[in-house]
Amino acid sequence: MPGDPAGIRHRYGLLDTHVLIHRRGLDSGELPDEGAISAVTLVELAAGLHMVTGRPGEHAERARRLDVLQRAESEFDPIPFDADAARAFGRLSAALLEIGRTSRRRTADLMIAATALVEELPVFTTNPDDYAGLEDHLVVVPVRRPAT
Secondary structure (H helix, E strand, O other): OOOOOOOOOOOEEEEOHHHHHHHHHOOHHHOOOEEEOEHHHHHHHHHHHOOOOOOOOHHHHHHHHHHHHHHHHHHOOOEOOOHHHHHHHHHHHHHHHHOOOOOOOOHHHHHHHHHHHHHOOOEEEOOHHHHOOOOOOOOEEEOOOOOO
């Protein structure tokens, strides 16, 4: 599975949190025919609601984030982070340590990657750098982020 050749159309894929956040502005041709999400993505989206404080326009931003979370909850049956994913997380953490990176800053991304590894799905992301160093273990499919 590792080593995704450019231009391959994927039927199935795991959408990371950034893809869900930007989904309305993404080119659907860059996404899999059928997308799935990890339960970890719902964790990130739910936490993101509470991180918008003390900013101009915070109420509108919180409403936008709530909309993204509610759409994800209604459109997807998330893949749980289970014991198999926990073991995969350990293997991916070890792979990052081998190249001098740590998993501490990007725990949620690594949990999403572990879920994808167990499910044998490519990860679709607008932030491929989040998965740098894992290319020998899973397929990462970059998706162009929409212009803001």
